[in-house]
Amino acid sequence: MEKYQRTLAELRTSSVLHWPTDILLEAGETSVLPVLLQTQEAFISLLKIANKDPSAWKNVLDSNTELTGPRFLKHLMVLTDLGGEALNKLPPLSNHFPDGIMRFTWNGKEHEYKFTVIQEKCALGNSSLKVDAKSLLKSNSLTAKMVDVAMLLMFGSTSTDDALPVEIKEKCCVGALMSAGADLDQFVRENYLRVSRQTGGATSNALGQLAQNFVVKRLKNALPATWEVIRNSTLPGVVHKDLGEGTNFDVVVKSPSAKYFGIEVSFQVTTNSTIERKARAAREMHAAVSKAGHKLCYVIGGAGNINIRVNASETLCTYSHCTVSLSAEEMRVLAEFFLRCEEPEGLGC
Template sequence: MPKYNRTLSELKSNAVLHWPEKILCAAGNASVLPLLLKTQDAFISLLKVANKSPLAWSEAIKQSNAITGPVFLKHLMVMTDLGGEALNKLPPLSNYCPSGVLLFDWGGKKYEYKFKEIQNKCSLANSALRVDSKKLLEGGDFTPRMLDVAMLLMFGSTASNDSLPMEVKDRCIIGTLIGHSDELDKFAKENYIRVSRQVGGATSNALGQLAQDYVVSCLKEMLPPNWIVSKDSSMPNVSHSANGNGTNFDVVAISPKGKYFGIEVSFQVTTNSVIERKARESESLMSSVHAAGHKICYVIDGAGNINIRQNAVGIICSHSDCTVAMSESEMKHMANYLLQTNS
């Protein structure tokens, strides 16, 4: 018989750790940060080893399974804090570099790169550079325009034949760090702390809602049509305060026989304190749910939960009737539990 009240180790062996692509596709702009966090190590590793020439990184990308052209360029934009919106506000590059050739220093030598498109007026918006959320997920190679922007962002700081604003040049230093492991690690850490603070909260909230939607969608598809599955609902006789207000669950499933299942959902690729709160409440919550004749289940996944908040997740596993990770096969495992418990 399948085991449903799993230990942390059993849950970890089934975890996917990073956001399922189905959820990211539905997330729109909220999907960008998780994708960047997932590929950050591969991006930095590529810059550490692609040090034979100023363009060695472009060849290394072709051999990478993790980094595509759009993802690489998006990382550059994040680390320089020069996204498509900021770039698009600049006048045509011909105003700053009339020759259309970028002369720059790298590794003690002088190099030149001839711009293919951006020396003339053209759109540098995220969609035109293939770094909007949809195209990031699609992947693909560099377009000439993308390559132009990448070279500017990497080597603009050492350019010698331009009149770029200093606030732009000062940010375009990544090319000077190629091959320098410690400096790359430090630069990446500082800049990803910045971007995480800027968008992390909104991203977490948006993706949290989509994670709940995913659970609801899967269970509705996998359970018979006479089951009721809803978000942000409560169960009879389960309250969290003296005034009798019903305890709200992320998802509630109700069987045709009137059996209730409260389902809490937590997916964190980074980490926050939500899982700690759920852990503190898990013992008393299970007691209240069981006293009312219902069941309590959890969907827990994400590297931030499974790898960082292990103690909290372990406590939750000890006070859960069914614990699963965030994948289609795991949703099937939970659906089977609901059906067996109702039989």
């Protein structure tokens, strides 16, 4: 039993801190924010050290193992609040920069950048720039079009002799914060907080559903066909004391001999109150499930749970018969626990 009743410290050795690629690929556009949050620190670090000249960021990006060209550009688009739809209205840039050259001020000096692609009419939507969700999950290289757009988003606010719309120009200010230290940190984090508030709830709900699907699919693959794996179901004899009806679990597993296992899933890369709610109910839930002769299991993962909501995660580990993280390998550990419980002498089940 000890092998499966892990402490948080033991769980950390196999914990998954960021959303598995399998889940992000299924999530579509919902996966964009988690991908960006995963590379936020790398993005900030790049801008802090790329201070030799306005295009130094390209060389730093080439040697970065976390950021791809599309991810770097998507960060800029989020921070400037200029998505593919808004950018797609700009070309040809010759309408705004007649000679195709952006003249701008940076670090007290005058600089020039000649657009190589977007000075002509071209598509600047998310898919064309390879910043749609599926492209962000691939290792796409930086293209000339991406460089054009990145330079505009970074330095457009200080350009001269241009005809950029004011509402666009004032947003293109990220370059002014390169090597700015605390100001850059504050700017990036405040803008991602804004985005998280706008989309975080929907993103979390959608990914939460996909996490449960991941658990169901992997367990079905790992267990014999005679086992039942059901999403959003109840355990016999476990009743919500206030509502008087069966307590719902994210996933329920039933063995051929009618042994039941209730599974709760919590995965947060940032942090929210979901795991706190589960933790408050954990002791009572464990007692009710055990009294009814069943087992309670938790799937816990994400940097928000493992590194931030530490007390809540520790509570779940304490009141769990088996605790695993969200990965294919860990689902096999969970399935192994079920199979051992099904054995005649299995773990006292």
